[in-house]
Amino acid sequence: MNELLSALAAAVGAPHVLTDPESMAPHLTDWRGRYTGTALAVVKPAGTAEVAAVVRACAAADVAMVPQGGNTGLCGGATPLPDGQTVVINLSRMSRIRAVDPANNALIAEAGCTLAAVQQEAASVDRLFPLSLASEGSCEIGGNLSTNAGGVHVLRYGNMRELVLGVEVVLPDGRVWDGLRALRKDNTGYDLKQLFIGAEGTLGIVTAAALKLFPRMRSRATAWVAIADPAAAVTLLARLRNAGGDRVTAFEIVGRPALDLVLKHLPGARSPLADPGAWAVLVELMDASADAPLGEMLEQALAEAMDEGLVLDAAVASSLAQAETLWALRENVSEAQRLEGVSIKHDISVPLSRIPEFLERADAALLTVWPDARIVAFGHIGDGNLHYNLSKPNAQENTHFIARTEEVNRLVHDVVDQLGGSISAEHGLGQLKRVEVRRYKSEVELELMRAIKECIDPRGLMNPGKVL
Amino acid sequence: MNELLSALAAAVGAPHVLTDPESMAPHLTDWRGRYTGTALAVVKPAGTAEVAAVVRACAAADVAMVPQGGNTGLCGGATPLPDGQTVVINLSRMSRIRAVDPANNALIAEAGCTLAAVQQEAASVDRLFPLSLASEGSCEIGGNLSTNAGGVHVLRYGNMRELVLGVEVVLPDGRVWDGLRALRKDNTGYDLKQLFIGAEGTLGIVTAAALKLFPRMRSRATAWVAIADPAAAVTLLARLRNAGGDRVTAFEIVGRPALDLVLKHLPGARSPLADPGAWAVLVELMDASADAPLGEMLEQALAEAMDEGLVLDAAVASSLAQAETLWALRENVSEAQRLEGVSIKHDISVPLSRIPEFLERADAALLTVWPDARIVAFGHIGDGNLHYNLSKPNAQENTHFIARTEEVNRLVHDVVDQLGGSISAEHGLGQLKRVEVRRYKSEVELELMRAIKECIDPRGLMNPGKVL
Numbered sequence: 001m002n003e004l005l006s007a008l009a010a011a012v013g014a015p016h017v018l019t020d021p022e023s024m025a026p027h028l029t030d031w032r033g034r035y036t037g038t039a040l041a042v043v044k045p046a047g048t049a050e051v052a053a054v055v056r057a058c059a060a061a062d063v064a065m066v067p068q069g070g071n072t073g074l075c076g077g078a079t080p081l082p083d084g085q086t087v088v089i090n091l092s093r094m095s096r097i098r099a100v101d102p103a104n105n106a107l108i109a110e111a112g113c114t115l116a117a118v119q120q121e122a123a124s125v126d127r128l129f130p131l132s133l134a135s136e137g138s139c140e141i142g143g144n145l146s147t148n149a150g151g152v153h154v155l156r157y158g159n160m161r162e163l164v165l166g167v168e169v170v171l172p173d174g175r176v177w178d179g180l181r182a183l184r185k186d187n188t189g190y191d192l193k194q195l196f197i198g199a200e201g202t203l204g205i206v207t208a209a210a211l212k213l214f215p216r217m218r219s220r221a222t223a224w225v226a227i228a229d230p231a232a233a234v235t236l237l238a239r240l241r242n243a244g245g246d247r248v249t250a251f252e253i254v255g256r257p258a259l260d261l262v263l264k265h266l267p268g269a270r271s272p273l274a275d276p277g278a279w280a281v282l283v284e285l286m287d288a289s290a291d292a293p294l295g296e297m298l299e300q301a302l303a304e305a306m307d308e309g310l311v312l313d314a315a316v317a318s319s320l321a322q323a324e325t326l327w328a329l330r331e332n333v334s335e336a337q338r339l340e341g342v343s344i345k346h347d348i349s350v351p352l353s354r355i356p357e358f359l360e361r362a363d364a365a366l367l368t369v370w371p372d373a374r375i376v377a378f379g380h381i382g383d384g385n386l387h388y389n390l391s392k393p394n395a396q397e398n399t400h401f402i403a404r405t406e407e408v409n410r411l412v413h414d415v416v417d418q419l420g421g422s423i424s425a426e427h428g429l430g431q432l433k434r435v436e437v438r439r440y441k442s443e444v445e446l447e448l449m450r451a452i453k454e455c456i457d458p459r460g461l462m463n464p465g466k467v468l
Numbered sequence: 469m470n471e472l473l474s475a476l477a478a479a480v481g482a483p484h485v486l487t488d489p490e491s492m493a494p495h496l497t498d499w500r501g502r503y504t505g506t507a508l509a510v511v512k513p514a515g516t517a518e519v520a521a522v523v524r525a526c527a528a529a530d531v532a533m534v535p536q537g538g539n540t541g542l543c544g545g546a547t548p549l550p551d552g553q554t555v556v557i558n559l560s561r562m563s564r565i566r567a568v569d570p571a572n573n574a575l576i577a578e579a580g581c582t583l584a585a586v587q588q589e590a591a592s593v594d595r596l597f598p599l600s601l602a603s604e605g606s607c608e609i610g611g612n613l614s615t616n617a618g619g620v621h622v623l624r625y626g627n628m629r630e631l632v633l634g635v636e637v638v639l640p641d642g643r644v645w646d647g648l649r650a651l652r653k654d655n656t657g658y659d660l661k662q663l664f665i666g667a668e669g670t671l672g673i674v675t676a677a678a679l680k681l682f683p684r685m686r687s688r689a690t691a692w693v694a695i696a697d698p699a700a701a702v703t704l705l706a707r708l709r710n711a712g713g714d715r716v717t718a719f720e721i722v723g724r725p726a727l728d729l730v731l732k733h734l735p736g737a738r739s740p741l742a743d744p745g746a747w748a749v750l751v752e753l754m755d756a757s758a759d760a761p762l763g764e765m766l767e768q769a770l771a772e773a774m775d776e777g778l779v780l781d782a783a784v785a786s787s788l789a790q791a792e793t794l795w796a797l798r799e800n801v802s803e804a805q806r807l808e809g810v811s812i813k814h815d816i817s818v819p820l821s822r823i824p825e826f827l828e829r830a831d832a833a834l835l836t837v838w839p840d841a842r843i844v845a846f847g848h849i850g851d852g853n854l855h856y857n858l859s860k861p862n863a864q865e866n867t868h869f870i871a872r873t874e875e876v877n878r879l880v881h882d883v884v885d886q887l888g889g890s891i892s893a894e895h896g897l898g899q900l901k902r903v904e905v906r907r908y909k910s911e912v913e914l915e916l917m918r919a920i921k922e923c924i925d926p927r928g929l930m931n932p933g934k935v936l
Contacts (some may be wrong), residue, residue: 103702103821104852126710148655159653162630177912184851185627185817186890187616187666188897188905189935190917194662198655215713234571242594245683245756246714288713289765297757349653353571383652384572422654429657437656444645448924449658455923456916467657 001040004061008043008087011053016044016093027088030079031072031135035431037080039066042088048168048176048207051089055205056174058087064464065089067201069111069143072135074347075430077147077200081465091142094207097121105213106165106182111142111206115149118211127213130157134331142206148198150426155382156249156286157214159426160197166210167193172203172457182210195456200428201463203456217249217286221294222323223302226277226312231356233281233381236305240283243301247294250284251382258333258378265336272315272326281381282330284323333378334387341398343376343391344408350421352384362388362415366408370401385425388412409436416440429467469508472529476511476555479521484561486510495556498547499540499603503899505548507534510556516636516644516675519557523673524642526555532932533557535669537579537611540603542815543898545615545668549933559610562675565589573681574633574650579610579674586679595681598625602799610674616666618894623850624717624754625682627894628665634678635661640671640925650678663924668896669931671924685717685754689762690791691770694745694780699824701749701849704778708751711769715762718752719850720798726846729804730797740783740794749849750798752791801846802855809866811844811859812876818889820852830856830883834876838869853893856880877904884908897935 008017018024019041029036040063045051058065068078068090080086094112101107102125109118115136122129131144133151143149145167149160157163166181179193196206227233233253240248254262256278263269273280285294298316305311317323337343350358359377366373372392379387390408392398401408413423417440424433438446453460453468476485486492487509497504508531513519526533536546536558548554562580569575570593577586583604590597599612601619611617613635617628625631634649647661664674695701701721708716722730724746731737741748753762766784773779785791805811818826827845834841840860847855858876860866869876881891885908892901906914921928921936 101819101821103706104819106819148659150653150655154652158630161659162626171912171916175912177916178910179913181888181890182819183817183888183890183893184622184820185618185848185853185893187618187894188890188892188901188909189666189913190920191616191629191662191666192913192916192920194659195920198657198659215709217713238571241683241756243757245685247756288709288715289711349651351569351572351574351650352652353569380653385653420649420651422649422651422656424656425651425653426655428655433656441656442646444639444643445647445657445660448639448645448660451923452658452660452663452920455919 004057004063005041007057008041008054011057012043012045012050018042027068027071027090028080030076032074035076035079037082038084039080039086039088040084042090044090044093046093048170051170051205051207052174052176054089055170055172059173059461063087064461066463067091067142067146067205069140070114070135070138072139073143073147073430074427075432077428077430077466078143079431086464089205091207092140098208100125101182102127102213104182106210107213108180108182108208108210109141110208111140113141115139115141115144122213123216126216128216129211130214131160131163134334141209145197145206145209146199146201147428150380150383150385152250152252152380154380155251156246163212164193164197164209165212167196167206168208169196169204169206172459172461180208180210195452200430200467202453202467203462215288217288218290219287219292219294220323221285221298222317222326223283223298223314224272224326224329225281225283225302225314226273226275227279227281228277228312229279229356230359230381232310233279234352234355236281236310237382239305240301244285244297247285247287248283249286250282252282252330253378253381254280254282254330254333255375255377257374258376259329261336261340261376262329262332265339266328266332269329273313275313277312282326337376337389341391341395342402343389344402344405346388346409346412347425347427348388348412348416348421348423349383349385349425350416350419352381354419355381355384355386358415358419358421362412365411365415366390373401413440431466434467472525472531473509475525476509476522479525480511480513480518484512495536495539495558496548498544500542503544503547505550506552507548507554507556508552510558512558512561514561516638519638519673519675520642520644522557523638523640527641527929531555532929534931535559535610535614535673537608538582538603538606540607541611541615541898542895543900545896545898545934546611547899554932557673559675560608566676568593569650570595570681572650574678575681576648576650576676576678577609578676579608581609583607583609583612590681591684594684596684597679598682599628599631602802609677613665613674613677614667614669615896618848618851618853620718620720620848622848623719624714631680632661632665632677633680635664635674636676637664637672637674640927640929648676648678663920666896668898668935670921670935671930683756685756686758687755687760687762688791689753689766690785690794691751691766691782692740692794693749693751693770693782694741694743695747695749696745696780697747697824698827698849700778701747702820702823704749704773705850707773708769712753712765715753715755716751717754718750720750721846721849722748722750722798722801723845725842726801726844727797729808729844730800733804733807734796734800737797741781743781745780750794805844805857809859809863810870811857812870812873814856814877814880815893815895816856816880816884816889816891817851817853817893818884818887820849822887823849823852823854826883826887826889830880833879833883834858841869881908899934902935
């Protein structure tokens with residue numbers, strides 16, 4: 001053990017090997033405070049060679065490793081287990097943008113760059129890095145990549161996986177694979193980077209990535225739209241994309257109970273519409289052209305939809321400030337929910353066409369058992385992805401309800417499964433869902449996953465107790 | 469052997485097991501006629517269960533298999549080796565569209581569907597399946613997926629990999645993995661489908677795929693633009709994307725020698741410009757909106773670029789027919805080259821920003837050794853992908869030149885490698901480049917590739933002698 005600590009200190013410098021409980025603490029608990037682990041040490045390498053040296057030292061000592069970025073994950077994937085037998089390797093000191101190539105629409109960022117830093121770097125060369133999510137100020141690229149992060153622009157730009165051109169990875173034995181090619185087309189064998197994207201650090205440590213940039217968007221139009229039911233949202237999205245194509249960059253749904261929580265807890269929040277309706281969607285159009293008439297396009301499409309009864313009412317933002325006010329209603333749902341109390345959360349996806357059926361069936365199954373459950377449904381409906389959260393208004397009854405989390409999960413996930421969906425759309429498995437997922441994946445798929453793990457990390461040194 | 473043939477007949481019906489040389493012949497030679505192999509049989513299953521039964525029969529007899537679709541590949545990946553010890557499994561009878569879900573922007577196609585059939589199915593529900601390439605009438609989805617096909621719309625929509633939501637695969641032991649989820653977001657463990665995309669049939673047989681659909685494009689503008697050099701093309705693309713964003717759906721370059729061959733060999737072809745210049749780009753803008761003023765947008769952008777000297781001259785198509793005439797000049801380069809005689813071909817990519825440097829350095833290296841070599845360069849410059857082909861005008865000298873193919877490849881590929889590029893941008897490795905690639909990949913990467921092959925196909929039954 002002392003030998004390992006000496007080797008780690010030799011690799012990264014003694015000040016970057018944390019072993020006292022106080023300085024380790026922020027790295028041992030996840031952001032939600034749901035998981036707390038212990039560790040032999042938290043190590044903070046400053047470069048790829050240092051990461052490789054750390055991994056070699058751990059492998060030599062037969063000690064497993066937990067890679068960690070901004071520690072903003074929602075499934076405990078970056079939190080060590082309570083056994084205290086692992087070393088946390090935090091990449092936050094690797095925060096250099098190594099290269100920016102606007103003509104190639106690419107940049108190379110180290111794993112510890114925050115998502116916001118990458119967005120800013122792209123903007124500084126008049127380009128867009130489109131990944132956008134609530135924690136963008138503190139989450140880091142290595143974590144975004146390892147969890148295949150989603151967010152509000154997946155509808156147009158895809159998940160993190162689709163934004164990655166190449167990766168640099170330290171393998172479980174300390175070898176470095178330099179796959180940092182910034183190419184749009186490369187068909188020279190197996191696309192190995194795909195293995196590490198979304199693997200939640202169980203196959204190696206991503207130390208840098210070549211990322212895609214896009215044309216910067218210069219026009220924007222935003223609207224808050226009241227609709228009668230989720231089926232109307234599905235139809236409306238098809239209409240908007242038919243007319244506007246990929247100008248539709250965001251399409252989020254907010255159920256009335258979610259909106260009500262925001263109106264209750266967010267200081268100064270008010271409904272954009274006199275009658276907010278049972279459901280609302282937040283629509284955003286963007287265009288690279290500075291003078292694109294997006295407001296007119298959106299108003300016309302919404303007016304037509306209103307004439308047909310598809311839309312009940314709508315407010316189109318007339319300024320950037322108004323647009324931000326609308327976005328705040330969507331972005332504060334999670335926080336409002338937290339202020340309201342504990343809830344049972346789900347991060348599910350189904351084919352978009354089956355979202356209405358999912359809600360009908362899941363609502364019915366739950367309300368049969370718990371007639372007074374409060375269903376807070378919202379999220380990225382354009383991607384078929386809902387955050388479907390449950391609680392009871394009364395605090396004491398809610399405590400009993402929370403104790404039944406597994407039963408609730410089962411009801412919800414069974415419906416998801418029957419509709420060909422996923423029980424973790426964008427958050428990953430981590431510690432939270434690694435057991436649950438076994439219920440819904442075929443034996444063939446689980447065996448393939450285990451075979452890949454065994455193939456790349458035969459000694460099981462990378463992030464034990466996660467995913468598999 | 470007789471036992472295997474009986475088992476195959478039992479699996480698919482005797483009429484679908486071909487063993488006589490004449491009926492096997494079309495399946496034993498590649499489209500270019502570069503490779504010819506032999507086989508124990510060519511088997512044509514009609515469904516997933518039949519493919520699984522065929523694979524089980526071959527695995528039981530310890531006989532390797534060669535998956536084959538439309539047999540339009542350019543690297544011999546679907547052609548058996550000359551050893552005659554394999555069974556070709558042709559998927560063309562699996563040509564059913566299993567499901568179309570326009571609200572979810574997805575369809576499920578069997579591996580034997582032609583690309584054109586999938587495009588048409590998408591159009592029939594007012595959607596776009598954007599993959600587009602010269603062989604789209606006869607190439608099949610399983611092959612597109614197994615080679616991660618590219619084509620002319622990668623700039624906007626990505627390669628085949630980015631168009632796939634899910635796959636169904638028969639594994640080397642005959643088990644079926646049903647990964648046909650039609651979800652935009654699914655982070656429940658390793659993304660196994662990525663293993664099979666671009667694996668050229670060396671890890672299993674893709675039998676069906678869930679594919680992404682997009683909004684249909686209703687406006688189009690096309691221009692042929694003369695420029696002085698490739699650097700001007702790189703700058704022009706950045707300008708166009710700045711102004712028009714992702715309306716820029718195609719951006720192809722044609723060097724003067726390539727254009728001259730088309731003008732010589734394509735009946736009725738003529739230059740769109742009085743002075744065609746040293747290089748030309750074919751630009752296409754598209755928009756989902758039916759009344760998007762793309763022509764005006766393109767004309768204005770080109771007029772500004774001409775004022776600055778970036779563009780020498782340009783012709784914007786004023787009708788669909790004119791646009792098709794312009795496209796014919798680009799699409800007939802390969803055919804014109806074939807009519808002219810044999811040439812040494814390369815399918816390379818480098819970061820777009822380094823295309824001018826690639827051409828300078830590769831041209832210089834070649835012309836130093838062979839001053840009279842004719843360099844025919846053209847292709848998907850928007851993706852950093854060029855087809856860079858070489859021949860000598862004099863037939864007899866050309867024969868000697870062709871004999872030096874390996875030396876020529878070496879010069880070109882070394883420059884590609886020095887610029888961080890790929891020696892196979894969109895065609896794959898197949899038989900053609902499986903040895904060459906070893907020179908340019910790191911030992912770590914080759915070992916990872918071999919480890920994956922060993923993990924999924926430990927007995928080496930899938931498409932031997934390809935890729936690895």
